Amino acid sequence: MLDIRRIPIASLIGIVLTTLFVLTAVFAPLIAPHGNAEIIGDVWEPMSANHWLGTDNLGRDLLSRMIYGARITLFIAVLATALSFSLGAILGFSAAVFGGWYDTLLSRLVDLLMSIPTLIMGLVVLSVLPSNLVTLILVMGILDSTRVYRLSRAVAVDINVMDYVEAAKLRGEGSGWIIFREILPNALSPLVSELGLRFIYAVLFLSTLSFLGLGVQPPDADWGGMVKENKDGIVFGIPAALIPAAAIAALAISVNLVADWVLNRTTSLKGGRG
Amino acid sequence: MADTKAKPGLLLDIRNLRIEATVYPPGEAPKTITLVHDVSLTLEKGKVLGLIGESGAGKSTIGLSSMGYGRGGVRITGGEVILNGRDILKGGKEGFRKLRGREVCYVAQSAAAAFNPAHRLMDQVVEASLLHGTATRAEAEKRAVALFKKLSLPNPETIGERFPHQVSGGQLQRVMTAMALCSEPDLIVFDEPTTALDVTTQIDVLAAIKDAIRDTHVAALYITHDLAVVAQVSDEIMVLRHGRLVEWGGTRQIIKEPRQEYTNALVSVHEIEHREQQPGTTPMLSVKNVTAAYGGSHVKVLKNVSVDIFPGQTLAVVGESGSGKSTLARAITGLLPPEQGSVVFDGRTLGNKLSDRPKEDLRQLQMIYQMADVAMNPRQTVGTIIGRPLEFYFGMKGRERDKRVAELLDEIEMGKGFVDRYPAELSGGQKQRVCIARSLAAKPKLIICDEVTSALDPLVANGILKLLLNLQQVEKVAYLFITHDLATVKSIADSIAVMYRGEVVRYGSKSKVLTPPFDAYTDLLLSSVPEMEIGWLEKAIAGRRMESAGN
Numbered sequence: 001m002l003d004i005r006r007i008p009i010a011s012l013i014g015i016v017l018t019t020l021f022v023l024t025a026v027f028a029p030l031i032a033p034h035g036n037a038e039i040i041g042d043v044w045e046p047m048s049a050n051h052w053l054g055t056d057n058l059g060r061d062l063l064s065r066m067i068y069g070a071r072i073t074l075f076i077a078v079l080a081t082a083l084s085f086s087l088g089a090i091l092g093f094s095a096a097v098f099g100g101w102y103d104t105l106l107s108r109l110v111d112l113l114m115s116i117p118t119l120i121m122g123l124v125v126l127s128v129l130p131s132n133l134v135t136l137i138l139v140m141g142i143l144d145s146t147r148v149y150r151l152s153r154a155v156a157v158d159i160n161v162m163d164y165v166e167a168a169k170l171r172g173e174g175s176g177w178i179i180f181r182e183i184l185p186n187a188l189s190p191l192v193s194e195l196g197l198r199f200i201y202a203v204l205f206l207s208t209l210s211f212l213g214l215g216v217q218p219p220d221a222d223w224g225g226m227v228k229e230n231k232d233g234i235v236f237g238i239p240a241a242l243i244p245a246a247a248i249a250a251l252a253i254s255v256n257l258v259a260d261w262v263l264n265r266t267t268s269l270k271g272g273r274g
Numbered sequence: 275m276a277d278t279k280a281k282p283g284l285l286l287d288i289r290n291l292r293i294e295a296t297v298y299p300p301g302e303a304p305k306t307i308t309l310v311h312d313v314s315l316t317l318e319k320g321k322v323l324g325l326i327g328e329s330g331a332g333k334s335t336i337g338l339s340s341m342g343y344g345r346g347g348v349r350i351t352g353g354e355v356i357l358n359g360r361d362i363l364k365g366g367k368e369g370f371r372k373l374r375g376r377e378v379c380y381v382a383q384s385a386a387a388a389f390n391p392a393h394r395l396m397d398q399v400v401e402a403s404l405l406h407g408t409a410t411r412a413e414a415e416k417r418a419v420a421l422f423k424k425l426s427l428p429n430p431e432t433i434g435e436r437f438p439h440q441v442s443g444g445q446l447q448r449v450m451t452a453m454a455l456c457s458e459p460d461l462i463v464f465d466e467p468t469t470a471l472d473v474t475t476q477i478d479v480l481a482a483i484k485d486a487i488r489d490t491h492v493a494a495l496y497i498t499h500d501l502a503v504v505a506q507v508s509d510e511i512m513v514l515r516h517g518r519l520v521e522w523g524g525t526r527q528i529i530k531e532p533r534q535e536y537t538n539a540l541v542s543v544h545e546i547e548h549r550e551q552q553p554g555t556t557p558m559l560s561v562k563n564v565t566a567a568y569g570g571s572h573v574k575v576l577k578n579v580s581v582d583i584f585p586g587q588t589l590a591v592v593g594e595s596g597s598g599k600s601t602l603a604r605a606i607t608g609l610l611p612p613e614q615g616s617v618v619f620d621g622r623t624l625g626n627k628l629s630d631r632p633k634e635d636l637r638q639l640q641m642i643y644q645m646a647d648v649a650m651n652p653r654q655t656v657g658t659i660i661g662r663p664l665e666f667y668f669g670m671k672g673r674e675r676d677k678r679v680a681e682l683l684d685e686i687e688m689g690k691g692f693v694d695r696y697p698a699e700l701s702g703g704q705k706q707r708v709c710i711a712r713s714l715a716a717k718p719k720l721i722i723c724d725e726v727t728s729a730l731d732p733l734v735a736n737g738i739l740k741l742l743l744n745l746q747q748v749e750k751v752a753y754l755f756i757t758h759d760l761a762t763v764k765s766i767a768d769s770i771a772v773m774y775r776g777e778v779v780r781y782g783s784k785s786k787v788l789t790p791p792f793d794a795y796t797d798l799l800l801s802s803v804p805e806m807e808i809g810w811l812e813k814a815i816a817g818r819r820m821e822s823a824g825n
Contacts, residue, residue, distance in 0.1 A: 083308060161650040169628065170607055171716075172636040185653035 007261065014257025020250055021070060028071040032064040037219040044230075044238045056240055057229050065226060069244060073222040073251075076137055077202040083141030084198060088148025092195040093239060095149075096156035107153070110146045118143050118178060119208065126214040136215060140205055151194055189263055197257025200252040207248055210239045223248050280368040285358065285460055285493050286317040286340055292352030293335050293344065293517075309335050309348065310517040319460070320491045322526070324508035326540070327503055328443050328731035329702075332498045332517040337463045341378040341497060342370045358460065364672045375402035379454035383466040389438040395449050396434025402457040414456060419451040425482040444475035444628060448482050455490055462487075468503060473756060474592035475803040480506060480804075481796050481815050501540050501730060506811040513537050526592045529806050537734060541806060546739055546765035553769060556621075557582035558752055559606070559720055564615035566605050574610070576603045577776045583720060586746065587752040590763040590784075592799065593773035599756045602773070603722045606781035607639060608756070615648050620719075637667045638711035644725035646705035650697045655685075663715040683709040685748075686741060703734035710741065714749065727762060739766055760803045762786070763822040772796050 003009060007015070024031060034040055038217025045055040095103040113121075121138055129135045159165060163183050171224035173182075211216035216222045221229065223244035230241035291308035305764065310332045317323050325333040337417035339350055342362050354361045362373055379402070382388040389398060400414035409417065415434070422430035425448040434714075438446060447467055455464045468476040469484065484507050487494055500503050504511055504525075511528040513520040513536065521534045532538045559582070566576040575598050583589045591599045604610040606617055617624045619638065625631045643649035650659050660679045664670040668677060680690050686707040698704055705727060713721050723742070728736035743766055757763060762768060763784075770787040772780040773793045778785055792800065802816045 163643045163645060163653045166609070167641065167643070167649055167712075170609070170636065170639075170641055171663060172633045173666065181652055181654075186651070261640075 002158075010157065010257050011261035014254040016191060017250060017254035021074065022256070024067055025071040026073040027065045031063075032067040034061040034064040036064060036068040038064070042235075044233055044240060050127065053243055054238075054240060056226070056228055057233065062240055062243065063246050065221065065246060066223070066247060069221055069223045069226055070247070071250075072216055072220055073203060073206060073224075074141070074204050076133065076222065077217070079137045080140035080144065080202045080206070081195065081199045082145035084202075086196060088145035088177075089152040089184075089187075091145075092149040092152030092154075093156045093183055093187070094175070094245050095177055096153050096160050097175055097183070103153075110149050113143070113146045114150075115234050118205070120156070122209060123212065123214060124204070126209065127145055131214065131217055133216075136206075136209070140202060140209075144202060148191075148194065148198065152187060152191060155190050156183050159183045159186050170184065193224070193259050193263040196262075203248060216245075280285050283319055284316055285319045285357040286315075286576050288313065288315045288340065288353065288497075289356070290314055291336065291337060291339055291351040291355065291645045293332070293348060293351065294351045295348045308517065310339075310433065312353065312400065313517070313519050315512060315522070316354075317461070317493050317495070319493055321510070322487060322494045322496055322508040324504035325495060325497045326511060327514035327515060328499060328503050328733060330515040330516070333499075333514055334465050335517075336419075336493050336514070337465055337477045337497045338380070340461060340463060341380065342375050343374070352746065371522075372406075375459075375702075376408065376457055377459055378461045378463065379427075379457065379459040379466045381447075381450050381462060381467050384448045384470055386438065386443060388450060389446065390614045391438050393437075393741070395436055395438060395441070399449065399456050405742065406457060406654070407590055409424070414514075417458075418452060418456050419567060421455050422449070424486055425449075425452055426478070427452075427498065432463040440444075443616050444471050447471065447479050449635065451486060452485055455486055456488070458492075459475045460493060465496075466498050469498065469500070469806045473760070473804075474798055476503070476804075477802045477811070478534065481811055483507065484811065489527075493762070496515060498570060500804065501732075502806045505806055505808060507806065513540065518642060526808060529808075542809075545752070546736070546743070548743060548766055551584075551587050553582070553587070553783060554584040556584075556618060558585045559583045559754075560618040561602070561606060562616050562618060564602075564605050564612040564617070566610055566612045568601075568610070574613075575776050576605060578777075578779050579614070579773075581778065581781060583752050583754055585719070586752055588746070588755055589769040590628050590755045590757060590765055590767035591773060592757060592760060594758055594799075597773040597776070598776040599758075599773055601726055601753065601776075603641070603724055603756055607723065633665040633716065637663075637724065638719045638763065640716050640718040640720070641722045642706070642709050642713055642723065642726050644728055646726075646729070647711050647825055649709050650705065651699050654696075656695050656700075657790045659697075659708060660711045660715055663712060667716050677716070678715070678735055682715055685714065685745065686711045696701060701734075702730050703737060706730065706738055710738075713737060714745065714751075717749075718751060720752045720754060722756070723754045725758070726755075728757070729761065735762075742766065760800060772799065 039058055040061055040128065041051065041055045041059045043055065043057060043059050045051060051061050051063065056062050056065060061146060091106055095106045124193070125139050126135065129208045160183065163180060168178055168182050206222055207227070208217055210222050210225035211228045216225050226244040227241050233240050290312045291310055291314065292308065292312055294308050296304050297357050300789060313336060321601050325337060327333050335345070335348060338345065340357065342350070342355065344350055344528065350363060357373070357377060362369060369654050371570065380529065389395070398416060399418045400411065403409045403414040404411060404689060405594045416435060417721045419430050422433055427433050427445055427448055432440065433449070439589055441449065442556065451467070468479050471479060487507070496504055496508050502566055508525055510523065511525050511530065512522045513534070521528065521532065521537045530543055532541050561579060561581050564576055564579045567574050579602060581589060585724065591602060593599050601610060605612045608625065608631055611626040616711055619635065624635055633786050657676070657679055660682055661675050665676055679693060683690060683692055688707055697708070700708065727738050730738065742753065745751065755763070755766060767784045768794060770781070771778050772787065772795065779793055780796045787796070801817060804810065
């Protein structure tokens with residue numbers, strides 16, 4: 001069913017790059033030539049045969065740091081996105097199906113959350129709460145879920161008035177069936193494209209938080225944190241800060257290419273077989 | 275019809291027209307399909323040619339080709355379109371620009387979608403004349419007002435100042451006809467101008483169009499799928515099927531002595547044999563004095579409605595849009611709890627709200643919708659759609675369920691091969707059949723059919739009606755049949771309720787309701803149904819006793 005020759009070239013690039021990123025993240029300890037926090041040389045050594053990407057501000061191998069960084073970045077972003085999606089989509093769908101005061105209450109609550117700039121909200125909450133991974137993921141997921149809620153509620157409200165949903169209600173189906181079997185499959189394509197976008201926002205948000213010192217705590221570092229560690233080097237013409245930045249950009253683009261492709265495939269109403 | 279001696283000569287001459295389109299089936303190489311196969315036609319000045327056929331017959335495509343236009347991706351690949359002595363296909367873009375809106379004008383099916391909602395009607399009506407510089411604004415507006423008057427629109431002096439949403443559907447369609455006539459074209463293409471209207475409104479629009487054509491000596495291509503309608507306005511009729519010419523002849527010849535089998539089928543489409551059953555003693559479902567309104571508003575959509583349905587029989591509810599027919603269905607199913615009154619089923623009162631009714635009651639009442647394609651989840655296969663009620667009500671699983679699904683597919687005259695299909699892979703008639711199977715799967719005592727044939731081609735609709743009647747014999751199910759089409763009612767009903775503005779104005783067995791003396795509204799409704807007879811329109815207009823509600 002899945003013919004590799006029929007995948008557009010852009011999507012193929014996206015798929016290959018994304019797979020590479022994911023594999024790197026999963027097998028980080030096996031691939032990385034040095035340990036994550038191991039100091040092996042001088043500060044900001046240039047690229048060489050020993051250290052392909054040079055060393056960072058403390059003399060650690062930048063390539064190894066990048067590989068471990070991929071692991072942390074992807075891990076947090078994936079979990080935060082998963083949380084924001086399950087939370088946002090389920091609440092959004094149920095608000096559309098149940099309506100009434102339930103819908104009003106949730107929607108106004110979401111409005112309230114969204115009226116505060118995400119970054120400021122994140123900064124305040126994270127500086128109050130203990131800084132560990134769980135808090136970080138929870139904060140990112142919940143803040144992001146407001147966007148998902150808005151989208152899935154809007155999509156579901158449209159679907160909820162379709163005759164086939166009415167037919168299901170007349171049949172006496174429970175809200176579980178209506179949400180997961182009638183609405184969800186039809187809301188999937190806008191949600192999948194949003195998923196790609198939200199994942200990238202999660203990566204960017206995490207990078208921002210780490211850059212500001214509230215994200216992943218040293219000695220571990222995600223890519224955003226690595227930009228922060230090495231940013232002073234830019235003044236001296238040392239590119240160490242640009243490498244993690246470029247990795248963030250590459251990840252963002254390749255994930256979006258994949259999301260576009262998935263979207264194209266799922267919009268077909270003929271089960272993808274024409 | 276128009277006085278042809280005053281303006282003799284050929285206006286439009288289409289020769290061997292071939293129209294193609296490229297389709298891109300997913301997973302296959304793009305291929306070219308031919309929509310119109312070498313069709314030729316001629317039209318004299320001041321004459322009206324009716325193009326008739328089911329959907330996909332190529333009527334609109336041919337009609338639009340007379341102005342050199344092909345809808346999204348459609349290409350005119352062969353033949354000549356000669357208008358006023360020159361081949362317009364050779365004129366290029368500039369030629370089309372000069373032609374459209376000046377020599378040829380177009381009247382679309384849905385006036386509501388064709389008008390720009392942000393501009394006043396008058397600005398849109400005179401636009402073509404101004405762009406082509408054929409008249410000054412004052413002249414064009416004067417002409418428009420005269421046309422509004424001729425098309426018997428209310429307040430012809432001021433209606434142009436309104437926005438499209440401020441006039442009714444029938445009026446909007448007439449304004450669109452005025453728009454087409456305003457630039458004094460030689461040819462107007464009418465694309466199903468009355469299909470979306472109620473019968474009682476259709477007759478007014480039809481009469482207005484006919485008068486306007488006669489008085490302005492314009493030639494017209496009249497596209498429709500309703501033979502009875504086209505018989506009223508056209509001089510000649512061309513029957514099309516699958517992009518090919520079936521038969522072409524004078525109106526009288528086509529409807530009285532059709533030479534082709536297909537034409538004959540179209541002419542005799544509404545004749546279904548059905549013997550009226552006498553009402554039994556105890557009704558299965560009684561609607562008692564139901565009054566209902568939407569969202570607690572003061573406008574009552576249903577006023578004190580009472581009807582009975584007997585086991586295994588059909589009650590037809592007729593009326594124009596806004597008469598409350600569908601609301602009655604919603605009140606019976608529990609989707610709209612009535613404010614007063616009750617629904618009694620099998621001797622017990624049903625809960626007002628849907629959530630108050632037990633599963634068993636829900637099973638006994640099933641519903642079939644007008645638009646079959648939105649009544650089925652596009653992401654579920656036919657097997658899932660039909661199988662779900664079996665699982666849900668009877669707990670059938672696996673092989674047992676599949677066997678029953680296959681039986682049901684047989685009953686609706688579709689094969690087992692359809693189990694894995696998605697709704698998007700079915701034709702309109704097949705979709706409606708699947709919906710019928712889904713409701714039958716629940717083994718209900720009553721099926722509510724909400725305009726189930728309105729969106730279908732006449733021949734397909736005919737097949738569906740026959741199927742419903744056969745199933746009634748086999749399954750002993752009762753129907754509540756909501757429709758605005760009296761021909762359908764005559765074919766299948768045992769008793770009839772005529773609704774007008776939320777009230778039942780006439781109710782009884784079919785023979786009683788359809789026998790004079792009539793009340794004013796039933797008379798209007800009955801006399802508005804187009805009959806396959808030349809000169810019916812004039813007779814009907816002359817004999818009317820009241821104006822339709824939409825006017």
